[in-house]
Amino acid sequence: MSEPHAGLAPDSLGRVLLDAARVCRAVRRGQALPEALKAHLGPGDEPSMRAAVQDLCYGTMRNRGRADALLGAFARRAPSPPLLGELLVVALTLLDEPGPSGCGARLRYAPFTVVDQAVAAAKACTELQRAPSFVNAVLRAFLRDPERARAAAPAARAVEMNYPSWWVARVRAAYPENWSAILATGQEAPPLTLRxxxxxxxxxxxxxxxxxxxxGGGQIGPDAVRLDHPVPVAAIPGFHEGIVSVQDEAAQRAAGLLGARAGERILDACAAPGGKTCHILERADVQMTALDVDALRLRRVAENLGRLGLRSTLVTGHAARPETWWDGVPFDRILADLPCTASGIVRRHPDIRWLxxxxxxxxxxxxxxxxxxxLWRVLAPGGKLLIVTCSIFPExxxxxxxxFAGRHPDAAPQPSPGQLLPSSGPATDHDGLFFGSFDKIA
Ligand SMILES: C[S@@+](CC[C@H](N)C(=O)[O-])C[C@H]1O[C@@H](n2cnc3c(N)ncnc32)[C@H](O)[C@@H]1O
Structure with missing residues (x-):
């Protein structure tokens, strides 16, 4: 629901800054960015305003390590209340060009406009009534001394790269050769890839x-088309007719690796929102069971099936406890797209690293x-289990x-891509996913 903005014009930058600060404060408290955006933006908000707030919040998540460091360097005292710190962080993200803010062309403003509007935002917010002069002082100090600004942020590698230091250490330990390129890919704006x-x-x-x-667009996988420039879902040709779906190219590999054939009994064990369920069904007439522990998320599987004209049995249940939902007939193939840290999809969800x-x-x-x-218990002898996570952490x-193989002597490893690292280029563009494939020895 939209919150008060006394005195701020509905289409003003001040309004965008204040809403973005509120959203970023919710993320700092542990809420995921998409949910925070939904909670703070009302249906009455102008679409262009919503898009601007969203851009600024995503940009701020990609720039938060650096913006926090700048705030530490230019504020004489710790900002209080916390919303004040967030207002300064979102304003610093806008001012901090050429920082990797990823805010897009929509949010380019003259520096004095950003300062002026940040001050106006503070004045308009009851919680920040005593803060306008502090906002003004911090932002002007930053603009007065660009050299100090440049020196302040990259003091630590993690700050420079805009990830928590533990995250940088983990990626560096796992990939000593290319850790820095992996982290840099996570800072890029994601492509819009369709299936x-x-x-x-x-x-x-x-x-x-x-x-x-x-x-414009080009083919980057058997069923995958990457648009030259992302557009909102409503503007994707053929989306509502079920001709295409939005899905990363690496995620699209799961259906081919599972290799389901007509007539087989397939279990998609962690199915929601149904991207892979639908892809498998598009490719073969199988008997699909889509299972998810979250009944609400399972509704999104139903919506996607409906849009694409596909059919599946939907079951709410815990994949580790088949005795509560299984009918006793073994599955020929099982896809286990497991809940994980999502460390391989940070370019799409830049808030994940902070959460x-x-x-x-x-x-x-x-x-x-x-x-x-x-799941191994409900797989038929001779059947296949495909393990997928959207993570780059080896664990x-x-x-x-x-x-898993160590605990199950009847699990025979099959060829699979293993760890796909996030990658972007002219002919390839995908998130970081892990694939592991096992056949159950008959
Ligand atoms: C990575 S997402 C799946 C994405 C989905 N396969 C797709 O391609 O659209 C993981 C899903 O696992 C579900 N999940 C988490 N724990 C589960 C459990 N114990 N049993 C079944 N589903 C679970 C979550 O609700 C979430 O929807």
Whole structure:
């Protein structure tokens, strides 16, 4: 729900700054950015205003380590209340060009406008009534001394790269050769990649359709088309007709690796929102069971199935406890797209690095092992289990697969891509995902 902005014009930068500060404060308290945006922006807000707040919040998440360091260097005292700190952090993100703010062309303002509007935002907010002069002093001090600004932020590697230091240390330890490139890819704006529904079209026909709509794009996978420039979902040609879905290219590899054939019994064990469930069904007439522990999220699977004209049995249940939902008939193939840290998709979700704690990894990895052990019981002898995580941490990748195989002597490892690192370039563009494939010895 939209909060008060006394005296700020609905389309003003001050309003954008204040809303973005409120959203960023919610993320600092532990709320995921998409939920925080939903909670703080009302249906009555102008679409252009919502887009500007969203851009600024995403940019701030990519720049937060640096903006926090700048705030520490230019504020004479710790900002209080916390909302004041967030207002300064979002304003510093806008001022800190050429910092990697990723705010997009929509949010380019003259520095004096940013300062003026940040002060106006503070005046308009009851909680910040005593703060306008502090906002003015910090931002002007930053603008007066660009050299000091440049020297202040990159004092530490983690600050320079805009990740928590534990995150940088983990990636560096796991990938001593290319850790810095991996982290840099996570700072890029993500592409908009589509999956063409092969039941309703072909990649070639869809590329023609894009051209007719004045949009450019190219094929980057068997069913994958990357748009030259991202557009809102509502503007994607053929989306509502079920001709395409939004899905990263690496995520699109799961269906091919699972290799489901017509007539087989397939379990998608962590299915919501159904991206991979639908892809598998687009490619083969299988008997699909889509399972998820979260009944609300399972509704999104139903929506996607409906849009694409596909059918699946939907089951709410805990994948590690088949005795509560399984009918006793073994599955031929199981996809286990496990809950994880999501460390491989930070370019799409830049808030994740700030929300996670280093200690989450061990807990999630235990949960993953537990789910895999449960699922192994419902797989038919001769069947296939495909493990997927959208993580680059080895505990959720190679170590997870190695430990699983260690506990199950009847699990025969099959060729699979293993750890795909996030990568972008002219012909390739995908998130960081792990794939592990096992056949159950008959
Ligand atoms: C990575 S997401 C799955 C994405 C999905 N496969 C897709 O391609 O659209 C992980 C899902 O696992 C679900 N989940 C978490 N713990 C679970 C459990 N114990 N049993 C079943 N589902 C679980 C979450 O609710 C979440 O929807």
């Amino acid at each position: 063409v529904n092969c039941r309703r079209s072909t990649v070639a026909a869809y590329l023609d359709r894009l051209v007719a709509a004045g949009l 996670r704690r280093a200690t989450d990894i061990a807990g999630l990895s235990r949960q993953q092992q537990h789910i895999l052990d449960g 959720e990748g190679h170590i997870l697969a190695r430990d």
